[in-house]
């Protein structure tokens with residue numbers, strides 16, 4: 001590469017960096033001025049939804065320990081998981097016979113209606129979500145109130161909602 005060509009490439013790179021820096025400053029300035037509406041009932045911009053979805057999924061996938069569900073698929077475990085779901089989760093995630101929860105859908109991000117909804121998470125990832133929660137959302141970390149055994153039982157039931165009733 002000639003010296004002239006090298007200078008041209010350097011100039012283009014510096015120009016691109018300067019544009020990125022200005023865009024970042026304008027973005028931060030907008031946030032500082034309060035232009036982003038943080039009300040839970042506002043419709044967020046598409047980029048915010050996309051970025052949050054990507055970040056949550058990638059983080060859960062990275063932090064979930066590589067393990068399989070140790071709880072056998074017995075009636076006792078399904079009944080126990082269904083009881084935990086009714087007591088701890090249904091108020092936000094809804095029930096098979098009652099449909100989605102108004103309370104759960106009033107958060108942002110809303111608590112998804114989990115009944116009969118195919119999940120993109122593995123059992124190990126569901127365990128990670130339930131045990132440690134999702135920061136900056138209404139999804140709590142259940143590790144202080146549910147044992148690992150309880151969490152595996154409720155994870156089992158998340159794929160078998162026919163066992164949850166009123």
Ligand code: HEC
Nearest residue numbers: 056088089092107109110111112129130134137138139154
């Ligand atoms: C106070 C409300 C609330 C309670 C109670 C609650 N959750 Fe959540 N949960 C949420 C919210 C809000 C989200 C969405 C977080 C997000 O979009 O990043 C969520 C997300 C999840 C997800 C990820 C779903 C997906 O596919 O994106 C799972 C799985 C889950 N919760 C399971 C449970 C289980 C199991 C319980 C009971 C032990 C429970 N939750 C209790 C509010 C709640």
